[in-house]
Amino acid sequence: MARPREFDQDEAIDGAINVFWKQGYGSTNLPDLLNAMELSRGSFYAAFTDKHLAYIAALDRYENVYLAKLLTDLKAQDQSIPLAERLLYLFNQIDNSGPVESRRGCFICNAMVEFGTTNPEIAEAAARMSGAIASTLQEMLEDAGKTTETAAAQAQALLQLYYGAQALSKAGNNLSGYLVTIKAIVD
Amino acid sequence: MARPREFDQDEAIDGAINVFWKQGYGSTNLPDLLNAMELSRGSFYAAFTDKHLAYIAALDRYENVYLAKLLTDLKAQDQSIPLAERLLYLFNQIDNSGPVESRRGCFICNAMVEFGTTNPEIAEAAARMSGAIASTLQEMLEDAGKTTETAAAQAQALLQLYYGAQALSKAGNNLSGYLVTIKAIVD
DNA sequence: TGTGTTTTGTACCATTTGGTTTATAATGAT
C-alpha cells in the first residue's frame, strides 16, 4: 500500500559501522555518514531519527552480529588446539598488516576512549561488550581447569592487553609476540 | 618598549592539556579551550596560531614535563622494592577512584585512538612517547637481570596492558589486580 | 608626558554543522 524502501536497513547500518569505526563519531559528519550508508538525508532521518541514534544502532548491530560471531568463533575452536593458541584468536583480530592509514582499531575501544563516561548508554554498551569478551575468555580458562577467580583475573588481564594492543596498532605501531605474553598470563 | 603579556605561556598550555585530556581534540571547541587556557581569542591566536598547533604544544609539554617526570620517578624508585611493585607505579597513574565522570584516561592513549595515523606529527609524538615508556620499563627489566630481548618483549606487554587498563578505566570500569598480572608477565 | 609597540577584548565573518521542509517519484491496493 506504500512505496517500499530501496535500501536494506542492516546494510545501511553496516555502512555506519564502517565510517564510525574508521573515523569515530565526532569526526564523521553527515555527508560522510550518508555516503557510507548510501542513503539520502531524507531516508536517513526517517529511518534513524538522528546521528546519535544511528551510532547507537551501529553499536547495537556490532554487538549482536560482529562481536557475537567473533566470540562464537573464539569459543568454538578445536579443543585440541592448545589454550594459549586459541586465546591468540582474539589478538589476530588486530590488523597489523596493510598500510597504517587503513587501521581503525577496535570499535569498542574507540567508543570507550571517545565517549568515556559522557554518555551512559554508550558506556553501558561498551561495558557490556567488554564484559562479553571477558566472560568468553573466562569460560575458556575455566574449561581448561582454572578456578573461577583465577580465570576471571586472567580474562581481565587478556582483555586489557587486547585493548592496549588495538590502541597501539591503530596509531601505527607494528606489534607481534602476543603468544608469549598470553602464555605468561595464563600459565 | 611594548605591553607585556598578562599570561604565562606554560600555564596556558597546562590549561590546554587539561581540556584536551578530558574532552579530546575534536570535542573541545574554541570557547572551551580559551576558557581552560584563560586566554582571549586575540591572545590565543597571537601566541599559538591555531587550535591544532595549540594541541601540538600541549602534546609537546606533556612529553617534556609530565611524562618526563613520570618516567624519572618510575625509574628512580628504591631498588630495594621488588621489581613488580616498582612496575606497579606506572599502573597507579590510572585513576580508578573518584566519580567516573571525571576520568580522563591516558593523554597519549587518547591521542592514539582519536587520531590514529591521520596526522603524522601526532602519530609520531605518540609513538615516541610510547617508546619512551617502553624503554624505561625495558631498562628496569634489564637492570633486574633480564636479557635485552626478554626485557623488550615484557616492556611492550606491560605497555599494552597499561593502555588497555586506561581505556577501560576511562569508560567507567573499576579495575584492580594489576600486580598479579605484572608478576605473571615479568616473572 | 608623549610615542611606539604589543597585548587584549570584542565585533565580525565565511564555512560547516546537524537537522527540517517540501516537492516529486514510486509503489500497492482498490
Next chain:
DNA sequence: ATCATTATAAACCAAATGGTACAAAACACA
C-alpha cells in the same frame, strides 16, 4: 487507472564552528 501512502532528493535553515580585523588599553622608553 486512481488513490493513498511512503520513499527519495534537493533546497533550505538556524546555530555553532574556527578564524580574522580592529579599536582600545597597557606598558617601556625617551
